[in-house]
Amino acid sequence: DTAVSxxxxxxxxxxxxxxxxxCEQNLGHDTMYWYKQDSKKFLKIMFSYNNKELIINETxxxxxxxxxxxxxxxxxxxxxLELGDSAVYFCASSQEGGVETQYFGPGxxxxxL
Amino acid sequence: QKEVEQDPGPLSVPEGAIVxxxxxxxNSAFQYFMWYRQYSRKGPELLMYTYSSGxxxxxxxxxxxxxxxxxxxxxxxxxxxxxxxxYLCAMEGFSSGSARQLTxxxxxxxxxxx
Numbered sequence: 001d002t003a004v005s006x007x008x009x010x011x012x013x014x015x016x017x018x019x020x021x022x023c024e025q026n027l028g029h030d031t032m033y034w035y036k037q038d039s040k041k042f043l044k045i046m047f048s049y050n051n052k053e054l055i056i057n058e059t060x061x062x063x064x065x066x067x068x069x070x071x072x073x074x075x076x077x078x079x080x081l082e083l084g085d086s087a088v089y090f091c092a093s094s095q096e097g098g099v100e101t102q103y104f105g106p107g108x109x110x111x112x113l
Numbered sequence: 114q115k116e117v118e119q120d121p122g123p124l125s126v127p128e129g130a131i132v133x134x135x136x137x138x139x140n141s142a143f144q145y146f147m148w149y150r151q152y153s154r155k156g157p158e159l160l161m162y163t164y165s166s167g168x169x170x171x172x173x174x175x176x177x178x179x180x181x182x183x184x185x186x187x188x189x190x191x192x193x194x195x196x197x198x199x200y201l202c203a204m205e206g207f208s209s210g211s212a213r214q215l216t217x218x219x220x221x222x223x224x225x226x227x
Contacts, residue, residue: 004156040121040219041121041151041199041201041219041220041222042217042219042220043157043201043203043217043220045214045215045216048212048214050212055212056212056214090157092156101159101162102159102215103158103159104149104156104157104158105156106155107154107155107156
């Protein structure tokens, strides 16, 4: 039974397009996150939502817009995709305040051509 | 200078060896220290976490934190080929908005040879 799931797993698209990635968790957690992992495996926080409220918004281009329809879902919409957006995007979740026990999804591999 | 530094490797060891993985950090406010394992094309999975200084053991894995030196380690005893993965250290700090968040090292790629 998948705890944190993401769709799609792979995304290949052209520069300038708009795309969305979806994330769902069935762990009953209150907090969800988006991370970006570059080609050198460096994992960096982008956003975090707690009970549908944005609590972390790191220095990310405003082409990236997260949206949390409910506390079990966190989506990421990317406008006007650029080559540098190519990376693996991971969703994660934790109990409120339990940042030390985050559970990660399988990742979405985005390739911008 | 990055907040968390981790030797990227790659590190190759024979099966049965003791593996030592390390990270250093600069932010003295970090309180929680985590180790994640990431298999190729998978998401990171939490191995163990430690609060403040000290040791924590879980099976073949031991995590050590030395806050005075700003240095953390993960030891793997009797390493197995199934331990081959990238190991990421992570530390808990605060975002600019005062929310708790993790800061990751860049990961060490480990290969255990049969």
